[in-house]
Amino acid sequence: METNVIELKRLDLLEIEGRVDSNTASALHEVLNERIDQGTSNILVDLSNVSYMSSAGLRELVTALKRVRKNGGDLRLCAPSERVTDVIELAGLNSLFEIFDDRTMAVGSF
Amino acid sequence: MAETRRLQVRGRYQNIPGIIDFVNEAALAAGLGEDEAFHCQLSVDEACTNIIEHAYGAEDAGRIEVACEIEPGIITVRIVDYGQPFDPGAVPEPVDTNELDQIEPGGIGLHLMRKLMDEVNFEFGDAHNTLTMIKRRAGAPQIVDTPEAIQLEQRDGVSIVTPQARMDAAFAPVLERVLLALIEAGSVSLVVEMKEVPYISSPGLKALVTAWRSAREHGGDLLLCSLSERVRGVFEVIGFTRIFEIVEDCADAVSALRGRQARA
Numbered sequence: 001m002e003t004n005v006i007e008l009k010r011l012d013l014l015e016i017e018g019r020v021d022s023n024t025a026s027a028l029h030e031v032l033n034e035r036i037d038q039g040t041s042n043i044l045v046d047l048s049n050v051s052y053m054s055s056a057g058l059r060e061l062v063t064a065l066k067r068v069r070k071n072g073g074d075l076r077l078c079a080p081s082e083r084v085t086d087v088i089e090l091a092g093l094n095s096l097f098e099i100f101d102d103r104t105m106a107v108g109s110f
Numbered sequence: 111m112a113e114t115r116r117l118q119v120r121g122r123y124q125n126i127p128g129i130i131d132f133v134n135e136a137a138l139a140a141g142l143g144e145d146e147a148f149h150c151q152l153s154v155d156e157a158c159t160n161i162i163e164h165a166y167g168a169e170d171a172g173r174i175e176v177a178c179e180i181e182p183g184i185i186t187v188r189i190v191d192y193g194q195p196f197d198p199g200a201v202p203e204p205v206d207t208n209e210l211d212q213i214e215p216g217g218i219g220l221h222l223m224r225k226l227m228d229e230v231n232f233e234f235g236d237a238h239n240t241l242t243m244i245k246r247r248a249g250a251p252q253i254v255d256t257p258e259a260i261q262l263e264q265r266d267g268v269s270i271v272t273p274q275a276r277m278d279a280a281f282a283p284v285l286e287r288v289l290l291a292l293i294e295a296g297s298v299s300l301v302v303e304m305k306e307v308p309y310i311s312s313p314g315l316k317a318l319v320t321a322w323r324s325a326r327e328h329g330g331d332l333l334l335c336s337l338s339e340r341v342r343g344v345f346e347v348i349g350f351t352r353i354f355e356i357v358e359d360c361a362d363a364v365s366a367l368r369g370r371q372a373r374a
Contacts, residue, residue, distance in 0.1 A: 019127070021123075021126065021127070021159075022123045022126060022158075022159040022162070022163075023126060023127070054155045054156060054219070055156055055159075055218040055219040055222055056159055056219075058218055059218060083148065087152065090222055090225050090226065091218050091221065091222055092221070
């Protein structure tokens, strides 16, 4: 898994590439925590290049969502593949996150 | 005839992708679709993550054994670990909600496994834990889809079913499904030959009662024969000898059922 953070005016855009599972979740945890610790409260996670996501990855997204919502911000998702969308829905988390098909729309939503 | 493939790895997160590739190949070999194979992969990922996280409590604390039993249209995945007993009942169900505070992220993996697989059963012993998960191809024929542990023979219009396994919580649903499928298919005279059943617990008893009731409702009957002393002892204690007709051997059972068919 690779991550890349792009700092935009009103939010941080986090691009993730590869597999987000129990082997890589701790790296995602670190990136998210680092941004939040530095004061970011709006995060958009671009999932378009995520090939696989297990509950270990979802857990990190939920944990980060809890933190930013507490700070009055939000964590939103964009462009998940069909497989990843299925996993989010099966886990019953689709109503928890705002999920956008399109990245530009997602950026504009903040 | 079922084929069994086995894999054994150290309990490390980085070994999980290898396990799920192995399971994916087995699922495809069983004729499951790509989505169904993916569901198997994700469930096995969640199971192995739970083993490392909860049963062993750390990486490199023990091994994980995976066995995939491949039959046409059905895969049975058994995962064994030697860690702490893992009680799935103690894991809170993540609530289907948009109330963030109510989400328990820890239970998501187990929740996914139960949603993705057709059957999920945990068994824990003193020495090891066994998780058995079954996934079937959608629309796979169920009728005489008997797993390896159940022998089936037709003799004079009677179905002789010979389970060759402990009738416990893991196996009972499998047996029950086979018996009910036979009855549904019109084979309402059945003998369950118990000679190779060393042990029976309440789910096994329930499976037999359910099938017995269904056979009777369909105008047939279900007899038991060749009980081991131990299983017979269990039957006597709970009064099942008064419900079931139990005969000495298979031949007796078949002739008893044939006599009944002739009178009907």
